[in-house]
Amino acid sequence: MKLQTEVLVVGGGATGVGLVRDLSLRNIPCLLIERGDFCSGASGRNHGLFHSGGRYAVSDPEAARECIGENRILRNIAPHCIEETEGLFVSLPEDGLDFRDRFIQACQQVAIPTRLLSRDEALSLEPGLHPDLLSAVQVPDGAIDPFELVLSNAKDAEALGTRFLLHTEVTSLTINRNRVRYILARDLLHGEEYEIEASYLINATGAWADRFLRLAGFHIPMALSRGAMLITNQRFSHRVINRCRLPSDGDIIVPNHTVSILGTTSVRSEEPESVEVTSQDVSLLIQETSKMIPAIKEARLIRAYAGIRPLFQSVEKGEDRAISRGFVLIDHEKRDGIKNLMTITGGKLITYRLMAEKASDLICQKMGIKADCSTHQKPLPGAEKTRxxxxxxxxxxxxxxxxxxxxxxxxxxxxxxxxxxxxxxxxxxxxxxxxxxxxxxxxxxxxxxxxxxxxxxxxxxxxxxxxxxxxxxxxxxxxxxxxxxxxxxxxxxxxxxxxxxxxxxx
Ligand SMILES: Cc1cc2nc3c(=O)[nH]c(=O)nc-3n(C[C@H](O)[C@H](O)[C@H](O)COP(=O)(O)OP(=O)(O)OC[C@H]3O[C@@H](n4cnc5c(N)ncnc54)[C@H](O)[C@@H]3O)c2cc1C
Structure with missing residues (x-):
């Protein structure tokens, strides 16, 4: 079947779906192709932390600034996807207090509000914490439901005219005279073949971004990192509990609906599909998270899962590099001479809207259209519901x-x-x-x-x-x-x- 559209987005995770919502709100016709269901990639395999930015305040202030900015926006436009739990960064005796002081200062520099709690105050809020903790710092972390977030974006985009082809994989790109002329795609459930022409093609395939570009003979440097997580059969805290130290293995417990999610690890991976969890991952996560909440040692686990972080590795010469250290928007016209191809990858779930905004701005600029972004103000469908x-x-x-x-x-x-x-x-x-x-x-x-x-x-x-x-x-x-x-x-x-x-x- 032959199809035509103005903008073709490949990838039905938060980034791709957020992008078609943004474009359709600017009256630009779009089509999105996803080879599984929505959230088949990292968007359905993450920790569900509604970042305050605290985790990156010391190590990556630019990413922290993006997180707190989006944290404020999403509270308004997507309240039905968020549980406003607050979060604590807990210092244990072996951590000392040096990092805590650097942490509070770094948060102040990127405008993340903090409140220092004594040991007793922290224990009165979260009685399950280790009684020997030294102190805790409260930040506006929370929990986010990635499925609800992505589906609400999809619902709005569809109502505005976007078409979705799910369970459909892009299998080839044909380039001629410095433009992607058409792509071929295959419906994996029913076998239908599509030939699709689009004025612009956006690669929003997350950890598959490099593999996707290889269909056109290009390469971008991605470093894939596998993170494992465990789900317990009950909630162990009201708030998100983080360890007050530089991000490392097993340092965060996120409450989510009726369960808690323990995480996470970081292991270099070669394949975006390598999502198995090992017994070493399980032991490490229990050992580390139970230092913050001892009852986790006896917890009943109901599931283990892993996701692949799409990290952009380095800056290549001549590249239209990152808008920030958190995510990268590549204009392949500048990088490879292909006028109508762009890649957006990296970032966080919570920065999906900002990533979509920057990519849409670039498309509008290329199309010579003046249409402002409205996703920072316009609530998602469902925002009127209680959680x-x-x-x-x-x-x-x-x-x-x-x-x-x-x-x-x-x-x-x-x-x-x-x-x-x-x-x-x-x-x-x-x-x-x-x-x-x-x-x-x-x-x-x-x-x-x-x-x-x-x-x-x-x-x-x-x-x-x-x-x-x-x-x-x-x-x-x-x-x-x-x-x-x-x-x-x-x-x-x-x-x-x-x-x-x-x-x-x-
Ligand atoms: C372990 C872990 C924990 C995380 N925790 C958090 C957290 O707590 N909070 C937070 O904000 N962020 C978190 N993240 C980051 C966040 O999950 C990702 O940054 C975000 O989901 C990326 O979304 P995306 O749409 O760019 O990519 P994805 O969600 O991976 O979407 C890409 C899609 O492209 C599709 N695709 C690939 N190739 C093709 C093709 N050829 N044709 C058609 N479709 C194709 C894939 O099927 C996939 O669905 C975490 C990530 C990991 C891995």
């Missing part, structure tokens, strides 16, 4: 709860199903809190399949779908399987083998 979990709590006691761990209602899921025809179980899980709680979908995904059948939306072999889901779930569960988690797995295995007869090998 989802509070609403779900109100439903306690009702009979139509589909997921008992996260209190997801049947009608919530049916609403998502009505919006568009989604047949892939993972697509549905990305759009709801289903399978994100303690049982990790063990008890609710087969109910979901029942609803798909009721609505006549369960195409194909349901047992095959269940198997696919269980295999994906297993990847996250295997590294943390001991104690109560192992016992629960035996129960779940019994249910799936016994009720659904998933015992056979084929």
């Amino acid at each position: 989802g979990f509070k609403d779900r709590l109100k439903a306690l006691g009702r009979m139509d709860i589909l997921c008992d761990c996260e209190l997801v209602l049947k009608e919530e899921v049916e609403e998502v199903l009505k919006e568009r025809k989604l047949y892939d179980l993972q697509d549905i899980l990305h759009r709801t809190r289903l399978a994100k709680g303690t049982c990790q979908g063990g008890f609710c995904v087969y109910r979901l399949l029942g609803i798909l059948h009721e609505l006549g939306m369960a195409e194909g072999d349901s047992n095959k779908k269940l198997k696919g889901f269980l295999e994906e779930r297993w990847k996250g569960i295997r590294p943390i399987l001991w104690g109560s988690a192992a016992r629960e797995e035996e129960l779940i295995e019994g249910i799936y083998k016994g009720i659904f007869n998933l015992n056979n090998k084929e």
Whole structure:
């Protein structure tokens, strides 16, 4: 099928989706291609920290300044995606207080508000902290739901006319007379081939940015860093808990809905798909985070996962380098002589809007259009809602709860199903809190399949779908399987083998 558009964006993470929202608000027609579902890359595999910038205040003040600026904006435009928990930077006896003093000064320099708490004040706010802590510094950290953020951006962009091709991979770029003339893409679910012409092409493929450019014979220096995280079956703190020292392994605990996320590690990786978690990662994260909250040693873990950070490695000669140290916007006209190609990569989830703004500004400049950015002021759809979990709590006691761990209602899921025809179980899980709680979908995904059948939306072999889901779930569960988690797995295995007869090998 042949398609045409003004701007073609490749990559359906926060950056690409934020970009098409920004462009469509400026009345520029766009098409976005993503080879999985939204959030298939780092945008669905991160820590969910709503950065105050504190983590970078000492080591990378420019990135810290970007974070606190976006922190203020997102509180206004995306309150439904954020839990305003506050955050503490905790000094333990082995850390001493030198770093704490540098930290407070560095925060002041980039306008991050801080409040110094004594040991007793910190323990009264967070009784689970190690009783020997020296002091804590409070900053405006929080928790952010990346799925809700990206889907809200997508919803707005779609309402403004953007078209999305999900589960579709760009496979080649044809360049002629210093322009990308067309790209070829393939629908990975149905096999449809697309030939797409666009006036401008934006590479927003995150950790795949270099691999994508290699389709056109170019190369950018990316350093890929794998970070592992663990999810506990309960919240261990009200606030984000950081270790007050330079960022390192196992120094942060982020509360998120009903769980806490322990993180993270940083290991150089060659492949953007290498997201396995090792037993060493698990031991290291428990050992380090339990120094801040000792009860974590006995925590019941429900999942391990990892993501790949897209880091831009260095500045090459003649390159249109970074707007900041946090992210890079490359104009391939200046770098490689290709007039209509740009790359935006690096940065953080929380800086997605700023990255989109800078990339859109560059496109407008190239198109000779005067259209100002409005994403810093215009709330996302859903901003008028209160945060989802509070609403779900109100439903306690009702009979139509589909997921008992996260209190997801049947009608919530049916609403998502009505919006568009989604047949892939993972697509549905990305759009709801289903399978994100303690049982990790063990008890609710087969109910979901029942609803798909009721609505006549369960195409194909349901047992095959269940198997696919269980295999994906297993990847996250295997590294943390001991104690109560192992016992629960035996129960779940019994249910799936016994009720659904998933015992056979084929
Ligand atoms: C371990 C870890 C923890 C993090 N924690 C935080 C945090 O707490 N807070 C924070 O603000 N940030 C955090 N980040 C950073 C943040 O997750 C990323 O910076 C952000 O999600 C990047 O978004 P993106 O859209 O640029 O890339 P991605 O989300 O990776 O999106 C790129 C997309 O491109 C698609 N794609 C690639 N090639 C093709 C192709 N050929 N055709 C079609 N599609 C293609 C991929 O499928 C992918 O979905 C963390 C990152 C990691 C790895």
